[in-house]
Amino acid sequence: MIRSLRRCCCSLAVVAAMTLPAAAATQLTGAGSSFDYPFFSKAFYIYNQKNPDITVNYQSIGSGGGIAQFTARNVDFGATDVPMNAGELARAPGPVLQIPVTLGGAAIAYNLPGVSAPIRLTRAVLADIYLGTILKWNDPQIAKLNKSVNLPDMAIIVVHRSDGSGTSYIFTDFLSHVSAEWKSKVGTGKSVSWPAPSSVGAKGTEGVAGQVKSTPGAIGYVEMAYVVENHMQAATLENKAGKWIDCTPETVAAAAASKPEVSATNFSIVDSSAAGGYPISGYSWVVVYKKPEARAKELYNVLSWLVGSQGQENAKSVDYVPLPRNVQGAAAATLRQMQR
Amino acid sequence: MAQSAFKHRNLARRRIVGGVGVGLALVCAMIGAASLLVILCYVIVQGAGALNRDFLTQLPHPVGVPGGGVGNGILGTFIILGIAIVMAVPIGLLTAIYLSLFGRGPIPEALRFLSDVLSGVPSIAIGLFAYAVLVAPLKHFSAFSASFAFMMLMLPLLVRTSEQAIRSVPQTVREGALALGMSNFRATVRIVIPTAMPAIITALLLAIARVIGETAPLLFTAFGSQFWESNPNRPMAVLALQVFTYAISPYPSWQAQAWGGALLLIGAVFVLSLGARLMLRRAMRGLEA
Amino acid sequence: MTVGPQFRRVARFVSPADRGFAAVVYGGSILFALLIVGLFVELVLGSWPSIVAFGPSFIWKSSWDPITSKFGALPMIFGTVMTSLIAIVLAAFIGIMAAVFLADFAPRWLGQPLSFLIELLAAVPSVVYGLWGLFVLAPFMRTTIGPALQHVLGWMPLFSGPIYGVGLLTGGIILALMIVPTVTAISRDVLVAIPRDLREASMALGSTKWETAIRVVLPAARVGVFGACVLALGRALGETIAVTMVIGNRPEISASLFAPSYTLASVIANEFTEATTSIYTSALIELGLILFLVSMAVNALARFMIWSVRGSERV
Numbered sequence: 030m031i032r033s034l035r036r037c038c039c040s041l042a043v044v045a046a047m048t049l050p051a052a053a054a055t056q057l058t059g060a061g062s063s064f065d066y067p068f069f070s071k072a073f074y075i076y077n078q079k080n081p082d083i084t085v086n087y088q089s090i091g092s093g094g095g096i097a098q099f100t101a102r103n104v105d106f107g108a109t110d111v112p113m114n115a116g117e118l119a120r121a122p123g124p125v126l127q128i129p130v131t132l133g134g135a136a137i138a139y140n141l142p143g144v145s146a147p148i149r150l151t152r153a154v155l156a157d158i159y160l161g162t163i164l165k166w167n168d169p170q171i172a173k174l175n176k177s178v179n180l181p182d183m184a185i186i187v188v189h190r191s192d193g194s195g196t197s198y199i200f201t202d203f204l205s206h207v208s209a210e211w212k213s214k215v216g217t218g219k220s221v222s223w224p225a226p227s228s229v230g231a232k233g234t235e236g237v238a239g240q241v242k243s244t245p246g247a248i249g250y251v252e253m254a255y256v257v258e259n260h261m262q263a264a265t266l267e268n269k270a271g272k273w274i275d276c277t278p279e280t281v282a283a284a285a286a287s288k289p290e291v292s293a294t295n296f297s298i299v300d301s302s303a304a305g306g307y308p309i310s311g312y313s314w315v316v317v318y319k320k321p322e323a324r325a326k327e328l329y330n331v332l333s334w335l336v337g338s339q340g341q342e343n344a345k346s347v348d349y350v351p352l353p354r355n356v357q358g359a360a361a362a363t364l365r366q367m368q369r
Numbered sequence: 370m371a372q373s374a375f376k377h378r379n380l381a382r383r384r385i386v387g388g389v390g391v392g393l394a395l396v397c398a399m400i401g402a403a404s405l406l407v408i409l410c411y412v413i414v415q416g417a418g419a420l421n422r423d424f425l426t427q428l429p430h431p432v433g434v435p436g437g438g439v440g441n442g443i444l445g446t447f448i449i450l451g452i453a454i455v456m457a458v459p460i461g462l463l464t465a466i467y468l469s470l471f472g473r474g475p476i477p478e479a480l481r482f483l484s485d486v487l488s489g490v491p492s493i494a495i496g497l498f499a500y501a502v503l504v505a506p507l508k509h510f511s512a513f514s515a516s517f518a519f520m521m522l523m524l525p526l527l528v529r530t531s532e533q534a535i536r537s538v539p540q541t542v543r544e545g546a547l548a549l550g551m552s553n554f555r556a557t558v559r560i561v562i563p564t565a566m567p568a569i570i571t572a573l574l575l576a577i578a579r580v581i582g583e584t585a586p587l588l589f590t591a592f593g594s595q596f597w598e599s600n601p602n603r604p605m606a607v608l609a610l611q612v613f614t615y616a617i618s619p620y621p622s623w624q625a626q627a628w629g630g631a632l633l634l635i636g637a638v639f640v641l642s643l644g645a646r647l648m649l650r651r652a653m654r655g656l657e658a
Numbered sequence: 659m660t661v662g663p664q665f666r667r668v669a670r671f672v673s674p675a676d677r678g679f680a681a682v683v684y685g686g687s688i689l690f691a692l693l694i695v696g697l698f699v700e701l702v703l704g705s706w707p708s709i710v711a712f713g714p715s716f717i718w719k720s721s722w723d724p725i726t727s728k729f730g731a732l733p734m735i736f737g738t739v740m741t742s743l744i745a746i747v748l749a750a751f752i753g754i755m756a757a758v759f760l761a762d763f764a765p766r767w768l769g770q771p772l773s774f775l776i777e778l779l780a781a782v783p784s785v786v787y788g789l790w791g792l793f794v795l796a797p798f799m800r801t802t803i804g805p806a807l808q809h810v811l812g813w814m815p816l817f818s819g820p821i822y823g824v825g826l827l828t829g830g831i832i833l834a835l836m837i838v839p840t841v842t843a844i845s846r847d848v849l850v851a852i853p854r855d856l857r858e859a860s861m862a863l864g865s866t867k868w869e870t871a872i873r874v875v876l877p878a879a880r881v882g883v884f885g886a887c888v889l890a891l892g893r894a895l896g897e898t899i900a901v902t903m904v905i906g907n908r909p910e911i912s913a914s915l916f917a918p919s920y921t922l923a924s925v926i927a928n929e930f931t932e933a934t935t936s937i938y939t940s941a942l943i944e945l946g947l948i949l950f951l952v953s954m955a956v957n958a959l960a961r962f963m964i965w966s967v968r969g970s971e972r973v
Binding site: 056058060063066067070071073074084086087088089090094101102103232233234235236238252254255258259346347348 | 429430431432433434504505508509510588589592593594595596604614616617618619620621624
């Protein structure tokens with residue numbers, strides 16, 4: 030027994046020794062949004078292959094956690110779905126640069142057994158469903174949009190994210206734009222008080238998608254990447270221009286392109302008036318200090334690569350949307366303010 | 370004559386009640402075992418496909434890059450668990466010894482009460498405590514802070530069950546040792562604790578099983594990593610954290626890895642349990658000889 | 659036959675080794691106590707802004723609105739207490755019965771593997787329980803168990819209302835599964851440790867094996883079995899990830915067991931990593947403090963109940 034214990038310790042020591050060379054490389058740490066995680070893991074992996082002496086350790090602990098760790102200077106950069114507001118910027122120990130890094134959309138998934146054609150919903154109807162004023166699938170307001178579909182007499186079970194999430198922020202921002210009642214009654218946020226009487230909260234995108242998949246009559250908002258990867262049925266929405274739009278990388282990019290002057294103080298692109306724009310789209314942001322305490326040069330190199338065309342082309346392979354050209358330029362310009 | 374017939378009928382009825390009782394108890398034990406098998410089957414179906422040598426030895430790969438694994442998470446779990454055990458066992462055993470030596474009185478009662486209350490604190494709150502004590506002042510995440518959080522999660526189980534184990538060693542054993550002239554110290558350490566060892570090992574195994582799947586305390590302590598790391602003073606990957614992150618992601622390849630990781634965690638406790646039982650049996654046989 | 663020595667007489671520390679030993683033992687225990695007190699202090703410090711802002715109304719208010727910063731914990735306290743209650747009732751019954759079987763009736767070839775399998779339930783990660791609950795148990799609840807219960811007991815408000823699959827009952831069942839191994843393993847160890855003489859004496863007096871197990875051995879072990887249940891209850895109160903995936907996360911109090919609900923730990927797990935304003939974070943930490951206090955209250959209540967039933971004998 031002692032012998033096998035000794036052998037075990039020896040092998041652990043060997044593995045530990047093997048890992049020491051890796052620690053000699055420069056490691057940058059980042060924390061925040063879980064929405065960004067798949068894109069970052071791909072992008073930083075590719076970057077490390079091209080620059081073996083730089084490793085970026087990004088962990089998705091949530092946007093709020095990211096901002097908190099960034100403010101405490103425990104990490105080199107933070108990632109957040111909603112840019113830091115005036116209060117958060119004031120709490121930071123130094124001036125902060127905020128740059129957009131990727132785009133995403135929220136698709137409306139639903140579960141209607143026996144219905145194979147995609148359902149059409151206007152923005153007002155969607156808002157009413159989430160407000161709880163439309164309670165059944167065969168409600169006349171839904172039926173008149175889907176005349177060729179035999180809608181069942183089933184209660185609508187409204188599914189939302191129970192955890193604070195950037196996707197919830199984009200969705201509630203959209204609802205506030207299209208419904209004055211939602212704006213005054215509920216508001217926009219990563220966590221809100223959901224008013225529909227039959228609403229159920231689920232943790233994470235997986236939770237919402239799982240709930241929708243296993244509950245007949247359910248409807249929920251899900252990150253676009255999820256719908257694409259898992260071939261879920263999503264509703265076709267009518268956008269502000271009156272066109273019927275599906276949630277795809279192209280339609281999200283079109284919504285972004287319609288507002289090229291996006292900035293950390295003016296970042297909402299929901300309810301876009303672009304003809305082909307998907308109404309529930311949003312950016313995700315990286316925050317970094319103008320004067321980083323350490324590793325400034327490496328930080329600048331990684332981040333400017335990330336928002337450039339080389340970094341952005343990694344987005345497509347993980348079902349994310351690359352930044353429009355003009356926004357890439359603006360992000361790069363903001364980054365150049367960093368003192369390195 | 371009538372009396373013995375009555376006694377016979379009564380006995381028959383009691384026997385039937387007993388039989389029903391044992392049957393019920395058996396069903397309950399089966400429910401417990403069957404639940405595990407159901408869940409285990411589900412995890413195996415979902416995750417067995419992901420298990421291969423690459424999975425165990427490689428670093429995580431991003432989506433779209435085939436292969437990759439949880440090697441750094443496995444290493445991290447060993448290191449963090451190891452440090453946590455080294456911290457928790459002495460504190461837990463010493464407290465259990467104290468409680469068993471000074472059984473009654475307000476102070477031991479208070480300690481037991483505190484231990485029970487600690488077992489009810491959510492693991493995320495304990496993670497926040499570890500953050501406040503070991504991460505915020507030092508301004509960086511570390512595996513050591515995760516071990517600290519794990520230690521706090523393991524302590525109530527260790528203390529309560531070890532105390533029970535030590536107290537269930539018959540009085541005669543301790544008195545015999547003392548009668549032979551041993552000091553209390555030697556009597557406890559050399560005689561009483563080894564006698565109570567099987568139950569203490571069960572407590573330790575339960576405590577390990579309890580923490581090995583915990584994610585919440587790791588978010589703000591070990592932080593996680595995509596790279597190999599063995600320095601406890603830096604952020605480190607942990608298997609439970611990787612399982613959690615992958616499980617709630619949209620990508621089928623990652624989800625499969627999450628289930629594979631879960632299978633590994635269950636398997637690890639399985640092996641630990643088996644190994645500990647075998648070691649004990651050999652040690653007990655040695656003691657008897 | 660008492661299990662547990664009368665230590666007052668025996669605990670004499672005469673030799674230097676003994677005094678050193680005493681110091682180490684005291685030191686370990688003090689450290690243990692300090693850790694828990696430190697945790698409590700940190701919780702109070704973190705929730706102080708929220709305590710000052712909302713005062714005691716935090717406990718009986720029902721709204722949870724991060725946008726307007728109006729926070730009230732009542733629905734979560736209800737959900738936590740209800741799910742833990744369901745869990746401990748189910749787990750105590752199944753666990754203790756299983757322990758009795760494993761300790762006194764199971765032949766070796768059956769007992770060993772069964773205990774092993776039950777203990778392995780403790781090794782399943784929380785997130786796996788959550789996902790299994792979401793994808794397997796919740797649909798099963800919605801299609802089979804729920805309607806069956808409603809058919810038989812639907813006249814009670816407890817079992818009325820729409821069945822979503824997720825909800826209070828599902829959360830309670832998942833928790834019960836998670837804490838059964840604790841109850842079973844520890845109770846079995848305690849029962850096995852009861853000396854044979856007790857069983858033999860009882861059977862010599864004419865009891866059947868079952869009567870001995872239930873009316874003699876189990877009461878003799880009740881201190882340890884109670885301790886097992888308390889530990890299990892603690893785990894149930896604090897469990898986060900698994901419950902949050904199957905409880906429906908709706909901060910409302912409802913009479914029906916099928917309705918979605920919310921627990922204190924779930925809120926913290928769901929919202930802490932995204933909370934940005936300090937009052938929000940502080941409110942969440944106050945929920946952790948309330949959970950700490952609920953755990954304290956439940957434990958105190960349990961001790962009181964045992965004490966009043968059995969006189970002055972300590973637990």
